[in-house]
Amino acid sequence: MKKLLDNPDQAVDDSLTGFAAAHAGLVEVHGLHGAGPVYVTRAGGAVAGKVGLVSGGGSGHEPLHAGFVGDGMLDAAVPGAVFTSPTPDQITPAIQAADAGRGVLAIVKNYTGDVLNFETAVELAEAEDVQVATVVVNDDVAVEDSTWTAGRRGVAGTVMVEKIAGAAAARGDDLAAVAAVAQKVIANVRTMGVALAACTVPHVGKPSFDLADDEIEIGIGIHGEPGRHRVPMAPAAQITELLLEPVVADLGVGAGDTVLLFVNGMGGTPLSELYVVYGRAHALLAQRGVTVARSLVGNYVTSLEMQGASITVLRLDDELEQLWDAPVRTAALHW
């Protein structure tokens, strides 16, 4: 294993130390190096008069979630150990820190550990008189249940939920309305991914799974959980179809629909290849009469240095498009 790390067991803390230094005006990282529960908030804390947004999950998916803390998106993020759910004692203070009196929306990716720990943390926060609503993101169409999931996994579509719900909070919506917008995004977003090569978790020291030189895994999870099937290596056009068809079918988008198309890198695939996939997916949607009105291409929900990509489609209406376009100022998304 060759990685730019000092102590593999301290990788998350060391990375957050650099993150805090690089974005000092934007975020604050709490509890580093044993000082207490680790969580990330905006610099300056909760915004008066605004519903707070909190998300979190295992580390290793950077920039998710800490990279999305800032104006127009999250108020706090809770990074667990690599590929491991954050604990309630981390999540509860993050929820409290995000509360400015109008309540907090917790955005949870659907993994059993995340869901349970957020539930416990929400109960603890409510006992401290914070009003909390929770939404669970489950956009991955690959499999119904998975290694660490009852029901579908939450993956790259989480970026759309956090961005759009964040914009709804920023325009002044109340907690019920922000939660409703988040649910609307969840109802309209679907994803499927592929792995070409596995990643290595620092404290494990060997690849999470094995793939032969000539095979790929369709429907991979963002922790390397098994997908739908392993197939021989294929051209990008064919892989794109294998990912896009189940997404489109499940979402039921067709002629006359308008969508956002998001090609997400898993961390170890060059941007140039993500654009090849984007071009193929865009053309396939156009052939079906679907209008691609917005795009996102890059490494946003990664699996360390895994080679691969996912395709996400979000069905847009005027409201979702406006909220997507609204200003955002975070480490990883900024416009």
Added chain:
Amino acid sequence: MKKLLDNPDQAVDDSLTGFAAAHAGLVEVHGLHGAGPVYVTRAGGAVAGKVGLVSGGGSGHEPLHAGFVGDGMLDAAVPGAVFTSPTPDQITPAIQAADAGRGVLAIVKNYTGDVLNFETAVELAEAEDVQVATVVVNDDVAVEDSTWTAGRRGVAGTVMVEKIAGAAAARGDDLAAVAAVAQKVIANVRTMGVALAACTVPHVGKPSFDLADDEIEIGIGIHGEPGRHRVPMAPAAQITELLLEPVVADLGVGAGDTVLLFVNGMGGTPLSELYVVYGRAHALLAQRGVTVARSLVGNYVTSLEMQGASITVLRLDDELEQLWDAPVRTAALHW
């Protein structure tokens, strides 16, 4: 070789097709799929009353350069084949397209092929009555001469040159002034990189160089050209020192200086590791009494999926800081 590609020989065209589709309101890609010389311009063409900025070089370093076309940065970019200089017949029309009557600054990374082909292209453009100034970026302190270079190579510091010169052009500076700002950045920016593992050029199909499982290359070039020395794999703190010390020494920054610190990923290294390096470098600079006033962390000047990173330091003054902060709207930098 497992890559998300169709025909490896068409990888650049296929990627640019996706890039054009993803950023249709921002850029236009000319000459795809045999229609003519390939180059990228802003959608809508040159901006009246503004000096134009053109850069270019081999592909495989995405988002450089096409990802930096847009408001506040480049007016045109010229992508060559992978790791291969663009040809004069591509560069000349890009220069012409960037000209709105106030002349064009060509920003060239110091590789012999790039320098020669830009020289020829500039002569051809001048014959068509376009006024052109050229600056050559040579920020890599690793080696004096290299595989494809007389003198130092131009690497990640190019982003700072393009951003800051772009802001000078956007505020209305004339050609001489924009060129002078670019030269000022070049005089104040230095970089050094490390490779942990090589990348594979699509049409070659095997890794560009070999590194043993326990060795890394300090001072690597962005095409995998040899650096200063190969050393055993080491902790991030030690690698950071090996990169930062020569940069700081060459630049002569010390107590009382203010800098921008840029940790650039080579393409296959997770963002979390780049932040570990950033944290170490930031602390080392602080120990020396250097103020890090601005930061950039991410994959901006890549070498396909190479694993590794580079550290860039730019000495700031008030002017450079203001120009860095000025608004930018491109595919890869946006604020």
